Amino acid sequence: MIRLHDVNKTYPGSVPLHVLKDINLTIEKGELVSIMGASGSGKSTLLNILGILDNYDTGDYYLNNVLIKNLSENKAAELRNRLIGFVFQSFNLISYKNAVENVALPLFYQGVSRKRRNRLAMEQLDRMGLADRAHHLPGELSGGQKQRVAIARSLITDPSVILADEPTGALDSHTSKEVMQIFRELNVNKGMTIVIVTHDPVVGGQTNRIIRITDGRITDHV
Ligand code: ADP
Ligand code: MG
DSSP: OEEEEEEEEEEOSSSOEEEEEEEEEEEOTTOEEEEEOOTTSSHHHHHHHHTTSSOOSEEEEEETTEEOSSOOHHHHHHHHHHHEEEEETTOOOOTTSOHHHHHHHHHHHTTOOHHHHHHHHHHHHHHTTOGGGTTOOGGGSOHHHHHHHHHHHHHTTOOSEEEEESTTTTSOHHHHHHHHHHHHHHHHHHOOEEEEEESOHHHHHTSSEEEEEETTEEEEEO
């Protein structure tokens, strides 16, 4: 499902930074994997490339057998919206929209009717155990509840893969465990492909494969 062949990326600047070096990586459909490495090792850059949020310089990236390279912004946005669900450390919820509106938002961009997107968003929130919080604003929710809203939002378009960048980084250890439990259930029960970037070994240990990255190089697959 995800295939990278000799991918390199350099951030330009007065001192160019070669941030990803000859990355070769395959992630199969239905895998639950983590990408682990020290701060600054290139984890977020790699995840942003996987999520078609950023470009790379050389090599090839295939997502569902489609070469993701030199796409127009429109084409990239279309593929991103259709294939990928994102979960972030800081939740990235819209503060003036309530939980159900946040979850429904990706469907707005797909032109789904208001009635249908609200119904689907309520169903997702219900699965996350948050039906009773549907009309609360993010500021009225706990960290764990906010992340569950964000996970519901990532699932609403029925993506091929969930990409999560430090999804437990802002949570206490108990809540972090709950969020990882949700990812594990999505993986086991729905066969969802999930890629989690983390520097937390406890989080990495709850995935089925750890991909280690050191200074922009993949150093070891467990
Ligand atoms: P990680 O997520 O593992 O902490 P990142 O992928 O965010 O690492 O960053 C890797 C390196 O690239 C760091 O040295 C960071 O400062 C640098 N970097 C990240 N984004 C940019 C950017 N947009 N422009 C220039 N340098 C960047
Ligand atoms: Mg990062």
